[in-house]
Amino acid sequence: MNKIIYLDAAASALKPESVISAQVDFLRNNYANAGRGICGRAAAVDAAVAAARARVADFINADSEQIVFTSGATDGLNRVVRMIRALPEFATHTPVVAVSDLDHHSARMPWAASDADVVVCELNSEYNYDIAKMPDADVFVITAMSNVLGMPVDVSALVSAIRKKNSNAIIVVDAAQYVVHAPIDAKKWDADFICFSGHKIGADTGVGILYVKNPGRFLPDKFGGGMVERITGARSWTLNSAPERFEAGTLPLTQIIGLVPAIDYWQSHRPDLNLIKYLYDRLSENPRIKIISSRDATLLTFYIDGMHILDFGAYVGARGLCMRVGNMCAGWLHNLIGLTGTARISVGPWNNIDDMQHASDIIMDVVK
Numbered sequence: 519m520n521k522i523i524y525l526d527a528a529a530s531a532l533k534p535e536s537v538i539s540a541q542v543d544f545l546r547n548n549y550a551n552a553g554r555g556i557c558g559r560a561a562a563v564d565a566a567v568a569a570a571r572a573r574v575a576d577f578i579n580a581d582s583e584q585i586v587f588t589s590g591a592t593d594g595l596n597r598v599v600r601m602i603r604a605l606p607e608f609a610t611h612t613p614v615v616a617v618s619d620l621d622h623h624s625a626r627m628p629w630a631a632s633d634a635d636v637v638v639c640e641l642n643s644e645y646n647y648d649i650a651k652m653p654d655a656d657v658f659v660i661t662a663m664s665n666v667l668g669m670p671v672d673v674s675a676l677v678s679a680i681r682k683k684n685s686n687a688i689i690v691v692d693a694a695q696y697v698v699h700a701p702i703d704a705k706k707w708d709a710d711f712i713c714f715s716g717h718k719i720g721a722d723t724g725v726g727i728l729y730v731k732n733p734g735r736f737l738p739d740k741f742g743g744g745m746v747e748r749i750t751g752a753r754s755w756t757l758n759s760a761p762e763r764f765e766a767g768t769l770p771l772t773q774i775i776g777l778v779p780a781i782d783y784w785q786s787h788r789p790d791l792n793l794i795k796y797l798y799d800r801l802s803e804n805p806r807i808k809i810i811s812s813r814d815a816t817l818l819t820f821y822i823d824g825m826h827i828l829d830f831g832a833y834v835g836a837r838g839l840c841m842r843v844g845n846m847c848a849g850w851l852h853n854l855i856g857l858t859g860t861a862r863i864s865v866g867p868w869n870n871i872d873d874m875q876h877a878s879d880i881i882m883d884v885v886k
């Protein structure tokens with residue numbers, strides 16, 4: 519059997535032991551629902567959820583009431599559409615929403631599938647936002663790091679340029695990849711919404727973060743248990759304050775418990791990007807391997823001249839390399855570049871130089 523080398527951190531991170539043991543301990547010894555009970559165990563779960571929220575707030579330099587737990591980046595990015603669309607200013611005026619070809623399907627499709635008018639931001643020759651050419655729009659969707667190109671966007675500069683032209687603009691940041699590699703400073707970014715998933719930074723699947731800069735400005739987009747303070751009539755109620763008013767239904771408690779050790783671990787074990795540089799240099803030696811990401815990127819994206827990318831994925835996969843091949847849920851960027859699919863290698867804290875040497879030997883052998 520070939521040794522498995524997991525090179526798909528950008529799709530989902532492997533889990534640190536501390537996350538696994540925290541979740542198992544919760545499930546085995548401390549499990550109860552949150553926000554519903556008054557027994558000691560339920561109160562302890564409430565306290566753990568509050569502590570996790572405070573830890574996330576600290577992680578991205580925000581306040582606890584600005585942190586809403588979702589089921590992932592996709593969930594947050596969809597919910598934001600409904601929250602913005604329900605604003606009184608858009609009751610008579612359909613919002614114009616600026617998106618870009620850097621967007622993951624999860625960031626752009628929710629708007630493209632809505633009744634919004636969508637405009638596409640121009641990218642410069644390096645496939646980055648052209649700050650000077652940002653369109654006029656009511657809402658901007660900013661991808662802080664493309665999952666294909668792996669380069670960080672200067673979110674603060676972009677947000678401040680947008681706000682200079684239109685102080686009422688609502689700015690949504692997809693930070694699903696950015697959060698893996700660099701600290702987020704929500705106060706400095708000054709965006710209205712920031713979305714990311716826990717599973718890309720070592721937490722479990724099923725939990726995500728939606729940062730809301732002004733929670734009081736928006737109405738809940740979901741209704742149910744846990745978000746109502748009092749029912750006052752057949753169709754009337756008073757809502758809990760933020761963030762609970764945005765969290766109808768039982769939260770993904772086990773995953774929230776694992777989020778704290780995941781953040782603790784991830785902050786001190788970010789992926790070593792020298793591994794990407796090593797691979798970039800090795801694979802550059804083969805003229806059939808066409809690298810489209812930069813040497814400074816957080817990941818390596820390429821295609822093979824004369825070989826279908828799915829064939830390549832199957833050959834290297836059979837020899838133990840786990841990597842992403844296809845359109846990476848970034849169909850618009852692939853269309854822009856003129857490719858139907860690419861291969862992507864991304865590293866996590868568990869990868870080392872031996873993995874890279876082994877991976878490049880296998881790739882070179884497959885692409886002779």
Ligand SMILES: Cc1ncc(COP(=O)(O)O)c(C=O)c1O
Pocket residue numbers: 528529590591592593622624625661663664665692694695715717
């Ligand atoms: C840039 C980007 N945005 C959004 C997502 C969606 O994240 P999730 O599938 O965890 O909701 C991903 C996942 O790969 C991503 O890379």
